[in-house]
Amino acid sequence: MTLFLHSAALDRKRIEATIERAREFRDGKRADLSDKIIGLLFFENSSRTRVSFEMAGMRLGARIVFLGPEGSSIKKGETELDTAKVLSCNGVDAMVVRTSVNDGPAQIAASIDVPVINAGSGVTDHPSQGLLDAMTLLDHFNDDIDGKTIAIVGDIAHSRVVRANAHILTKLGAHVRFVGADAMLPDASEDFPRNVTRHADLKDGLDGADAVMALRIQRERFDNRPDLIAACEALSINHDTIALAKPGAVVLHPMPMNRDVEISGALADDLAYSLLWKQMENGLFIRMAMFEAVMS
Ligand code: NCD
Numbered sequence: 247m248t249l250f251l252h253s254a255a256l257d258r259k260r261i262e263a264t265i266e267r268a269r270e271f272r273d274g275k276r277a278d279l280s281d282k283i284i285g286l287l288f289f290e291n292s293s294r295t296r297v298s299f300e301m302a303g304m305r306l307g308a309r310i311v312f313l314g315p316e317g318s319s320i321k322k323g324e325t326e327l328d329t330a331k332v333l334s335c336n337g338v339d340a341m342v343v344r345t346s347v348n349d350g351p352a353q354i355a356a357s358i359d360v361p362v363i364n365a366g367s368g369v370t371d372h373p374s375q376g377l378l379d380a381m382t383l384l385d386h387f388n389d390d391i392d393g394k395t396i397a398i399v400g401d402i403a404h405s406r407v408v409r410a411n412a413h414i415l416t417k418l419g420a421h422v423r424f425v426g427a428d429a430m431l432p433d434a435s436e437d438f439p440r441n442v443t444r445h446a447d448l449k450d451g452l453d454g455a456d457a458v459m460a461l462r463i464q465r466e467r468f469d470n471r472p473d474l475i476a477a478c479e480a481l482s483i484n485h486d487t488i489a490l491a492k493p494g495a496v497v498l499h500p501m502p503m504n505r506d507v508e509i510s511g512a513l514a515d516d517l518a519y520s521l522l523w524k525q526m527e528n529g530l531f532i533r534m535a536m537f538e539a540v541m542s
Contacts, residue, residue, distance in 0.1 A: 248352075248355050248361070248362065249361065249363075249536075249539055249540055250363045250364060250373045250374065250536050250539075250540065251351055251352055251355055251362060251363075251364050251371075251373070252352070252364070252371060252373070253371050253372075253373045253376050253409065253410040253413040253414050254371075254413045256373065256377075256413070256414060256417070257417065258417045258418065261377065261380060261414055261417055261418065262418075264377055264532065264535045264536065264539065265377065265380060265381045265384060265532070265535075267534075267535035267538065267539075268377075268378075268381055268528065268531035268532045268534065268535040269381070269531070271305075271531040271534045271535060272528070272531045277306055277534070277538050277542070278306070278307055279303070279306040279307055279308040279537060279538065279541055279542070280306075280307030280308065282303075282306075282308040282309070282339040282340070282537075282541050283308065283309045283310075283311060283337065283338050283339055284299075284303045284308050284309070284310050284311070284338060284339065284340050284341070284342065284537065285310075285311050285312075285313070285333035285334075285338035285340070285341040285342070285360075286299055286300060286310060286311070286312045286313065286341075286342045286365075287313050287326075287329065287330055287333060287341055287342065287343045287344070287354075288312070288313070288314050288315060288342075288343075288344045288365070289315055289320065289326055289329075289343075289344060289345040289346065289347075289350070290315060290344050290345060290346055290366065291315060292344055292365070292366070293502065294501060294502075294526060294529060295344065295365050295366060295374065295375070295529070296312075296344075296365075298526075298529040298530045298533050299342050299363075299365060299374075299533050300312065301530055302530055302531075302533035302534040302536075302537055303537060305530070305534055306534055306537055306538065308339075308537070308541075311333065311336075311338065313329065313332070313333065319332075326345055326347060326350055326353075326354065327353060327354055327357055330343065330354040330357075330358060331357075331358060333360075334358040334359065334360050338360060339360065339361075339541055340360060340361045340362075340363065340537065340540050340541050341354070341358070341360050341361070341362050341363070342362075342363045342365045343362055343363070343364060343365060343367075344365040344366045344367075345366075345367055345368065346368050346466075346467075347367065347368055348367055348368035348369060348370045349367065349368075349370070350367050350368065351363075351364040351365075351367050352364075352367075361540035361541065363536055363537075363540065366406055367406060368406065368467075369403075369404050369405065369406050369409070369464070369467060370406055370409055371406050371409055371410050372406040372407050372409075372410045372500075373410055373414075374529065374532055374533055374536060375406075375407050375410055375411075375500050375529075376407070376410030376411050376413065376414035376415070377414060377532045377536075378525055378528045378529045378532040379407075379410075379411055379414070379415070379459070379498060379500070379525060380411075380414050380415060380418060381528045381531075381532055382498065382521050382524050382525045382528050383396070383415070383420075383457060383498075383521075384418070385524065385528070386457075386496055386521060386524075387456070391415065391418050391419060391420045391456075392418065392419030392420070393419060393420075393421070394419075394420050394421070394456040394457065395420070395421045395422075395423060395454060395455045395456050395457075395492075396411070396415055396420050396421070396422050396423070396455065396456065396457045396458075396459060397423040397425050397445075397451050397452050397455035397457070397458045397459070397491065398411065398422065398423065398424055398425065398458075398459045398461065399425040399426060399448070399451065399452075399458060399459065399460055399461065399481050399483060399508075400426065400430065400460055400461030400462070400463065400478050400481065400508050401426075401430055401461050401462070401463045401464050401474065401478050401508075402424045402425075402426055402430055402431050402432060402461065403429070403430055403431055403432050403433075403474075404464035404467040404468060405461050405464060407461065407500045408424070408461065411459070412438050412439060412442050413439060416439040416440075416441040416442065417439075420441070421441050421442075421443070422439075422441060422442045422443075423442075423443050423444075423445050423451050423455065424442065424443070424444045424445065424451075425445045425447075425448060425451030425452065425481070426445075426446070426451075426477065426478070426481060427446060427477040427480075427481075428446065429471070429473050429474045429477050430474060430477050430478055430481075431444055448481050448487060448490065449490050452487070452488075452490035452491040452495075453490065453491075454491070454492055455491040455492060455495055456491075456492055456495055456496075457491075457495060457496050457497070457498060457521075458483055458488060458491050458495060458496075458497050458498070459497070459498040459499065459500075460482075460483040460497065460498075460499045460503070460508045460509040461499070461500070461508060462499075462500075462501075462502060462503060462504055462507075462508055463475060463478045463479075463504070463507070463508060478508060479507060479508075481508075482506075482507065482508055482509065482510065483497060483508065483509045483510070483513060484509070484510035484512070484513050485510065485512065485513055485516070488513060488519060495519070496519055496520070496521050497509070497513055497514070497519045497520055497521065497522070498521050498522065498525060499514065499522050499525075500525070501522060501525070501526065503522070
């Protein structure tokens with residue numbers, strides 16, 4: 247089952263049902279996956295996503311086998327697909343894959359007979375992040391983000407979080423803005439949903455925005471781009487720049503953040519604006535709902 251491989255493939259009903267179920271888990275509902283074994287296959291570093299998938303499995307009673315960037319035979323030259331087969335041949339019931347290869351999880355899913363959840367693929371997608379961001383925004387806006395404007399600022403070109411959000415938030419009726427200089431934006435030839443617009447200027451991009459998402463500069467995904475780094479650093483979100491958005495606007499960030507680079511630490515910690523910590527809490531419940539959906 248390839249339910250959570252591609253954000254673009256999630257329809258509104260599935261998005262809403264997953265968030266609804268995540269809220270039930272948050273409210274204390276239980277489910278039993280104690281007869282399941284989940285494989286976590288992480289070819290890239292991760293703190294939040296790894297811990298929250300791992301904890302989500304544990305909360306459901308499942309057992310977890312983790313294979314990480316250090317310690318696996320990848321270092322001996324084995325391919326990601328052959329590494330995935332180590333888990334599938336040993337009988338895991340589902341596999342969570344994080345990789346820098348854009349279609350890595352899809353390639354693995356096509357070759358093994360186990361549900362694969364995409365936990366972040368190159369610059370292309372990060373469905374669980376898109377779902378937890380949508381849940382956090384729905385919580386904040388009384389369950390309705392239809393017509394709301396979400397401005398995303400920073401290294402959009404290299405962000406898989408952006409691509410997940412562009413699909414998931416627009417399916418819920420939100421308008422998504424990509425805000426940044428040309429160097430920061432995806433190639434014009436890349437396809438995005440209709441409700442996504444591009445804004446070169448921070449003032450124009452934040453004007454009237456209900457929420458602003460800042461992004462980490464993805465230094466590990468490009469070489470030698472001082473122009474891009476300077477452009478991103480010039481658009482830091484802080485108490486001054488958030489004032490360009492609608493009064494009462496909130497701020498998000500998928501984290502890890504570089505404090506006082508793309509977002510000021512003071513704003514990230516200011517709960518009058520910041521939903522960052524709620525995003526992190528909701529990740530656990532979204533991932534419980536994802537596991538339940540692919541394994542029961
Ligand atoms: C993001 C990722 O890995 O894409 N982190 C996460 O999963 N919350 C964002 C990032 O690394 O900048």
